[in-house]
Amino acid sequence: MWTTAQLRRLTETPYADALDRQAGAGIANFHALPIGSLAHAPDGETSAHAEQARRLFGPRMLAAELTLGSPELDSYFRAHRSLARSRRLSAEAFGAADTHYVTTGTTGANQIALEALRSGTARVLVDRSMHQSIHFALDRLAATVNYAPTAADTAEHGVITALRQARAADLRYDVVVIGVSAYDGSLVQMRRFLHALHELTADTGIAVLVDEAWTAIHSFHPAMRRNAAVACVREALEDHPDWSASFLVTQSAHKSMLALRQGSYVHLLASPDRLPQLRADVGAALYRVHTTSPSLPILASLDLARAHAVAEGETLVERALTLSARLREVARRVPGVAVHEPVPTAGGAHSAYLADPMKVHLDFGSPERAQAVRRELYDEYGVYVSRQDGPTLLFTVHVGVTPAQLDTLVEALETLCCAEVPGGAACSDGRYIIAYPPGIPLQVPGEHLPALPVQQIGEELYSTF
Structure with missing residues (x-):
């Protein structure tokens, strides 16, 4: 993937190194409180x-x-020293024109991106399944928003369908917002999407926010990189040099890479006519939206995350793919458990979607049974499962899962698969109805939720936003 010289350079950690030196310097800080200075009580005793x-x-x-x-x-x-160099190395590693580090999570990164794309004065087309941070940011910006319909089949993404309808009605969208990697493993086929997007906007231009929250690590595995957002956008812009387009790709680095919680990347890509303005707009948006007290450890972790992914990402992703395949194989042999695939991929290569192989959905037959298994996995085996969707549990086989941990999970499933407890359901109504996790609205403005039971997703259901 990289030459020896590139590998040496891209595994440097200039910002983390600089922070490491300062952390051991015993500095008497007369600025804002560094909490390490309170390591001892006033009398010298711990x-x-x-x-x-x-x-x-x-x-x-x-x-x-x-x-x-x-x-x-x-x-x-x-930034002009160690942080600036770290960002340049990250941009090169991912394939972006520029990369910014965000210490307020991808919630903050999405707000920055929408601010930069000037969505408050634009007509915005939004992927229906976006994270709540997008919906609330657009509300705050008072944007003119249309939600793309859920496609009747999976041959074309709903955003593309909406763009076709708008073009036929002589209506233009200035900004498109799309989520391309979902918590459940649904991946947009990026090359297909970008090809259609270019066809529909080649003569008008477009600005696009791509939320790739869950799969930043995919950029560092040769097979997975073929569908990674930054690589595909860069390829599309190179293939169509006359396409006036700008892209911001946000990633929750902490979801899949060696980064502290709330560490996020914002990658910039654009045609030559748009790139200078995009850089200026993102810089201004960072200044307006981002905290003025960024976490230095989070910044350093984003530096380390890129270096670690360059050095070990391919090996770790390959291990995760092997372990997820093993989990599916074992689950097929366990009575009372079925491998479930909720990602709409009918049509194979002609589908708008792919399924992330690192996400494994297991069906336990009923919500009550799944809930019981989930609880017992944690209480008895120390295995945490975040996501329950009705009768299914979602197991994210990330790069930190070890073979020993998978052995524990397999043993637990074989023991607990018949457990059953009473369960329940929840329903609500409101402007936004948002289940957490994962923070995807069940209802958005302009939609009506029928008065039917809604299966509870996660521990809480927020209903009046």
């Missing part, structure tokens, strides 16, 4: 709370939780 902080976070993490900026380390908003 306090109970400081000891608990060290147990939870470790002395090195406490030391790295600094409040240093430029010139000692680097400026977040006007």
Whole structure:
């Protein structure tokens, strides 16, 4: 994937190295409080709370939780030293024109992206299944929003169908928002989508926000990279040099890479006529939206995440693919368990979607049984499953899952597959109805939810947004 020289360069960690040096320097900080300075009680004795902080976070993490900026380390908003180099390396590794680090999660990254695309004064076409951060950000920006319909079949994405209808009605959208990697493993076939998008906007131009929250690590495995958003967008722009288009790709790095929670990437790609303005708009949006007190450990973790993915991503993804295949194979032999695939991929190569092989859905026959298995997995075996959808449980076989952990899961499933407990359902109504996890609205403005039982997804159901 990379030459030896590229590999050496892309595994550098300039920002993490700089923070590492400063964390051990014993700096007396007369700026904002660095919590490491409270490691001892005023009389010099260790306090109970400081000891608990060290147990939870470790002395090195406490030391790295600094409040240093430029010139000692680097400026977040006007990076020109170690952070600037780290961002350039990440852009090169992913294949973007530029990359920004966000320490407020992809919720913050999406808000920044929509601010940069000036969605408040634009007509916006939104993928129906977007995360709540998109819907709320567009509300805040007072954008003119239309939701793309769910396609009747899977041969064409609903966004493309909506764009075709708009073109026939002589209606133009300025911004398109699409989610291309979902919590449930539904992946948009990027090459098919971008080919159709170019056909429909080649003469008008377009700005696109691509939310690729769940699959940043795919960019570092040769087979998975063929459908990764940044690589596919870059290819489409190179294949169509006259296409006036700009893209922002957001990724929750912490969902699939070696990054701390709330670590997110925003990748910039655009045609030459749009790239300078896009860079300026994203920089301004960061300044308006992002916290002015970014977490330095999160920034360093985004530096480390890229280097780690370049060095070990292919091996780790391959291991995860092997383990997920094994889980499916075992599940097919366990009585009372079935492998379920909810991703609409009928039509194979002609489908608008692919299924992420690192996501495994197991069907336990009823919501009550699935709920019981989920609870017992955690209580008895220390196995956490975040997502229940009716009778199915979703197992994300990420790159941190080890063969030993999968052995534990297999043993547990063989023991617990017949467990059953009473279950329940929940229903609600409101402007937005959003289940969490995963934060995808069940209802958006303009839709009506029938007064029918709604299977509970996760632990909570938020209903009045």
